[in-house]
Amino acid sequence: MYVESKAESLSGPARIGRVSFSKTGCTLYYRGKAFRSLTGGGFKANYYDVETGEGYWISGPRRDRQDRLYVSNLPVDIDEDVREEYGTEIRRRSGHTSRRRV
Numbered sequence: 001m002y003v004e005s006k007a008e009s010l011s012g013p014a015r016i017g018r019v020s021f022s023k024t025g026c027t028l029y030y031r032g033k034a035f036r037s038l039t040g041g042g043f044k045a046n047y048y049d050v051e052t053g054e055g056y057w058i059s060g061p062r063r064d065r066q067d068r069l070y071v072s073n074l075p076v077d078i079d080e081d082v083r084e085e086y087g088t089e090i091r092r093r094s095g096h097t098s099r100r101r102v
Contacts, residue, residue, distance in 0.1 A: 002067040002076070003030055006045040007054035011072040016061050016086055017079035028058060044069065061090045 001019045005012035019030045027050070028035040034050040035058060045055030057069045067076055078086055 001028075001030070002057075002059050002061045004057040004068060005054065006056055007052075010044055010070050011068060011074055014068060014074070014076045015079060016067070016076060016082060018082050019058070061086060063090060 002014065002016050003019070004014035015031075017030060019028045021028055026036060028047065035047040035056060036050055038046055038048055038055070043055070045057055047056045047058045048054065049056065059067070061067055065076075068074070
């Protein structure tokens with residue numbers, strides 16, 4: 001999934017990584033944080049950090065690498081455990097899996 005913090009600005013730190021879901025599917029877990037949906041009530045965010053209340057944009061990664069909600073030249077980090085899968089399955093082409101940022 002694509003996870004972008006909206007706590008500081010419209011284009012915050014962003015990563016592509018593997019999330020897990022609660023049994024009910026109402027909560028997402030990523031890097032020790034729990035997120036819940038704003039169910040349409042958010043401004044520039046669709047999830048919030050359960051602990052801090054900070055907003056996040058979370059979505060599936062896009063094949064065209066235009067994952068950010070707003071156009072930006074800021075980098076998007078890719079977690080090591082999903083780098084190869086992102087390069088081959090999501091983007092449907094190989095040869096770009098060794099890059100640290102997209």
